[in-house]
Amino acid sequence: MTSDGCAANLSPLGVGIGWRPEIDLTVERLPGVDFVEVIAENIDPRRLPDSLKALRDRGVPVIPHGVSLSLGSTRPPDGRRLEHLAACADALQSPLVSEHIAYTRAGKFDAGHLVPLPRTTAALDALGENVRSVQAALPVPLALENVAPLFRWPHEEMTEGAFLRALVEQTNAHLLLDLANLHTAHANLGISPTEVLDTLPLERVAYVHVAGGTLRDGLWRDTHAHPVPDSVLDLLAELAARITVPGVLLEHDRNYPQDSQLAAELAALRHTAFRTGRPSRQPLTPRPKPLRPVGAAGQQDLQREQEDLLRCLTAGGPAPAGFDAERLAVQAQTLASRKARHSACRHAPRPQERNARRLLPRLLGNHSPSSGPSSILRQIVILVGDSISRLLPRRGRPSRFPRSGAIGLPGCGMRGCKKFGVSDSWKMRL
Numbered sequence: 001m002t003s004d005g006c007a008a009n010l011s012p013l014g015v016g017i018g019w020r021p022e023i024d025l026t027v028e029r030l031p032g033v034d035f036v037e038v039i040a041e042n043i044d045p046r047r048l049p050d051s052l053k054a055l056r057d058r059g060v061p062v063i064p065h066g067v068s069l070s071l072g073s074t075r076p077p078d079g080r081r082l083e084h085l086a087a088c089a090d091a092l093q094s095p096l097v098s099e100h101i102a103y104t105r106a107g108k109f110d111a112g113h114l115v116p117l118p119r120t121t122a123a124l125d126a127l128g129e130n131v132r133s134v135q136a137a138l139p140v141p142l143a144l145e146n147v148a149p150l151f152r153w154p155h156e157e158m159t160e161g162a163f164l165r166a167l168v169e170q171t172n173a174h175l176l177l178d179l180a181n182l183h184t185a186h187a188n189l190g191i192s193p194t195e196v197l198d199t200l201p202l203e204r205v206a207y208v209h210v211a212g213g214t215l216r217d218g219l220w221r222d223t224h225a226h227p228v229p230d231s232v233l234d235l236l237a238e239l240a241a242r243i244t245v246p247g248v249l250l251e252h253d254r255n256y257p258q259d260s261q262l263a264a265e266l267a268a269l270r271h272t273a274f275r276t277g278r279p280s281r282q283p284l285t286p287r288p289k290p291l292r293p294v295g296a297a298g299q300q301d302l303q304r305e306q307e308d309l310l311r312c313l314t315a316g317g318p319a320p321a322g323f324d325a326e327r328l329a330v331q332a333q334t335l336a337s338r339k340a341r342h343s344a345c346r347h348a349p350r351p352q353e354r355n356a357r358r359l360l361p362r363l364l365g366n367h368s369p370s371s372g373p374s375s376i377l378r379q380i381v382i383l384v385g386d387s388i389s390r391l392l393p394r395r396g397r398p399s400r401f402p403r404s405g406a407i408g409l410p411g412c413g414m415r416g417c418k419k420f421g422v423s424d425s426w427k428m429r430l
């Protein structure tokens, strides 16, 4: 650990919030935002949203947060996704990037979201290899995030803490420690968060996530749509007693509260994470037993197990042996509802189209696109409207942009959805 208690080679980050298109102006202007994180799949590095550029140019660190590399797959990460993540880091001049300890694809199946890995040597081997290849392709350090589990894999070989520790030691990656996900693992699987903190190499923590969730049908759902619960703040205080917290970031994906409430949540995080000054306890760092690689046969078994699980979660296949079928049904339902929300969002008119419909009467009198103009005319109107919006000055915008629902469509909240990320210039000016 460095003298300031932060992860080696990384600067302290402070308090941050997840940048989302729906709250871009809020984030840009909210007091107490020291850094932000953006879902990498939501942006085009060649055409960054204005508010992200403004933050970057002000010197606010912007961290691209990947959600689709599927680092836990037995196959190498997709080259184009990796190039995109690297390009985001370059365009945003980021100090680091982050991704998840999870998989999203196996064989022909794509969950569209993060599925937990088994804590086994085979999974560690696959993950370690992919992480090393990603690190080699990135221009900045990589931090890896623990995910929120609803179910447990059978025949696991390690505790959560031992798995994460072994991963960090194999790859020299940093950790993005999601305390809300630790709380989820505790509530749903009985995993002790303090035991995890006792085992983790806390000196490798680059920053921390917190988020809200809710208890439904006896399971904790990490919704990112509720206030941060006391249990997660308690974990933040527990961490602050062990190390100087390098950074803490609030994740909020839907049901955005008023700006004043967001500001109050950030202030509470700052108070909890940094009130104690120097940590009072030394982190425990017991060394794990060395692990032996499982070889090609182990990787094939893992591939089959991952595929069987995704077949169950996404295609109505049977629950694989040893899993809790009820928990998998809940997970499958969660994935399906996310996809349905995202699909509705994808098939709705683009923001440019919605605004073109509003601008059309001003531009072309009575020829409204909703009354059936040709598609060529509609495209012309969209292009004209887009050009006009880009020429309008940024001055005079409302201090808090009315949520996207105010212009007719709520964001689907799905990570990786570009629906609103490409249209930043529109909504800033309407």
Ligand SMILES: [Fe+2]
Pocket: 145, 178, 209, 251
């Ligand atoms: Fe997170």
